[in-house]
Amino acid sequence: MELPAPEQLKQSLYVPNKTLMGPGPSNCTQRVLDSLSNPVLGHMHPECFEIMDDIKAGVKYLFQTKNTATMCISGSGHAGMETAFVNLVEDGDVVLLACTGLWGYRAAEMVKRLNGDVRYVESRFGHALSLKEIEFAFEGHKPQVFFIAQGDSSTGILQPQLKEIGELCEKYKCLFVVDTVASLGGVEFLMDAWKVDMAYTGSQKVLGAPAGITPVSFSDRAIARIKARKSYVKSYYFDALLVGQYWNCFDTPRIYHHTISSTLLYGLREALAQFCALGRKNVIHRHQECSHRLQCGVEEIGLEMFVVKANDRLPTVNTIKVPAGVEWQKVSQYAMRKYKLEISGGLGPTAEQVFRIGLMGANATYERVDLVLNILHEAIQSTKFVEKSKI
Numbered sequence: 204m205e206l207p208a209p210e211q212l213k214q215s216l217y218v219p220n221k222t223l224m225g226p227g228p229s230n231c232t233q234r235v236l237d238s239l240s241n242p243v244l245g246h247m248h249p250e251c252f253e254i255m256d257d258i259k260a261g262v263k264y265l266f267q268t269k270n271t272a273t274m275c276i277s278g279s280g281h282a283g284m285e286t287a288f289v290n291l292v293e294d295g296d297v298v299l300l301a302c303t304g305l306w307g308y309r310a311a312e313m314v315k316r317l318n319g320d321v322r323y324v325e326s327r328f329g330h331a332l333s334l335k336e337i338e339f340a341f342e343g344h345k346p347q348v349f350f351i352a353q354g355d356s357s358t359g360i361l362q363p364q365l366k367e368i369g370e371l372c373e374k375y376k377c378l379f380v381v382d383t384v385a386s387l388g389g390v391e392f393l394m395d396a397w398k399v400d401m402a403y404t405g406s407q408k409v410l411g412a413p414a415g416i417t418p419v420s421f422s423d424r425a426i427a428r429i430k431a432r433k434s435y436v437k438s439y440y441f442d443a444l445l446v447g448q449y450w451n452c453f454d455t456p457r458i459y460h461h462t463i464s465s466t467l468l469y470g471l472r473e474a475l476a477q478f479c480a481l482g483r484k485n486v487i488h489r490h491q492e493c494s495h496r497l498q499c500g501v502e503e504i505g506l507e508m509f510v511v512k513a514n515d516r517l518p519t520v521n522t523i524k525v526p527a528g529v530e531w532q533k534v535s536q537y538a539m540r541k542y543k544l545e546i547s548g549g550l551g552p553t554a555e556q557v558f559r560i561g562l563m564g565a566n567a568t569y570e571r572v573d574l575v576l577n578i579l580h581e582a583i584q585s586t587k588f589v590e591k592s593k594i
């Protein structure tokens with residue numbers, strides 16, 4: 204018997220308009236949203252290739268790189284992470300993972316599936332890693348690949364000294380992989396000058412494009428390592444040499460690799476165009492100013508930032524300690540129910556312990572900072588009051 208068409212699909216689509224001030228996605232601007240309603244193009248049409256070339260140029264500016272192997276992966280930020288390891292790791296390779304929060308451990312889950320030899324260098328809770336701690340780990344483990352998240356969205360930790368870490372990687376002949384999903388556009392990042400071999404970022408954070416398409420870039424050194432692999436890259440979909448041919452990165456004809464979403468390309472192109480028009484340094488400066496204002500406001504309403512040193516705080520994802528006697532879920536639910544505003548709780552090592560407030564892209568404005576501070580304060584007071592009235 205034929206299954207009937209589902210009843211719920213007879214209803215029209217309803218999507219509430221929320222203010223997304225968690226760790227991402229952030230809100231898209233109207234320009235980006237409008238671009239998504241353009242007609243769909245074929246993935247091998249010349250107009251689609253032209254948009255891909257525009258994106259490549261924007262991504263090179265974003266990462267500050269001249270790498271020819273600069274492209275996008277069809278998938279979320281996790282796909283960027285998977286692309287890094289599936290291309291750069293072979294059986295038995297020692298991969299040193301820096302952990303300042305959840306993302307080093309998430310990377311481990313991928314590296315283990317590739318039979319990589321996983322090692323860790325873990326920071327103290329609420330702190331970034333010091334160069335000394337990292338160098339000590341290099342000496343002990345002699346890794347072939349080193350991974351670090353510039354900004355860990357679970358803890359709100361910003362890892363400083365990437366330039367010096369790049370020099371360490373060069374000294375130890377180790378490939379340097381940097382996750383910039385939550386950080387890019389909120390802090391400085393200079394891929395070539397800092398000798399980063401592979402970087403990826405999120406389209407849905409500072410850029411304010413939809414999730415599902417992830418900018419990545421590989422240095423010539425990384426591409427040479429991939430070409431010298433003894434074994435096939437263990438994923439066809441994420442094979443950088445194949446995806447790179449589709450993105451016209453190498454002096455070879457474009458190939459059909461997969462059917463890219465032209466719709467996502469439009470959104471990313473427009474998000475990059477906005478970013479370029481504003482200027483990289485201005486965008487970074489605005490995010491830092493907004494975070495500073497938020498941190499001052501947090502103190503004024505009697506709360507405390509989670510990351511101990513001000514210099515180690517990621518401006519894009521701000522972590523605030525949940526005060527004693529407050530339940531973060533109630534605060535978060537209050538903000539969503541009454542104001543349709545997202546305030547997130549912790550993740551991984553910070554679960555139950557922090558609020559996470561994202562100041563990214565269209566939401567990195569003083570108005571949004573003041574809005575989220577007022578709502579956070581009101582939500583804490585109101586949910587505390589409910590607790591007391593129950594007694």
Ligand code: GLV
Pocket residue numbers: 226227356357550
């Ligand atoms: C996603 O990036 C998160 O931190 O929740």
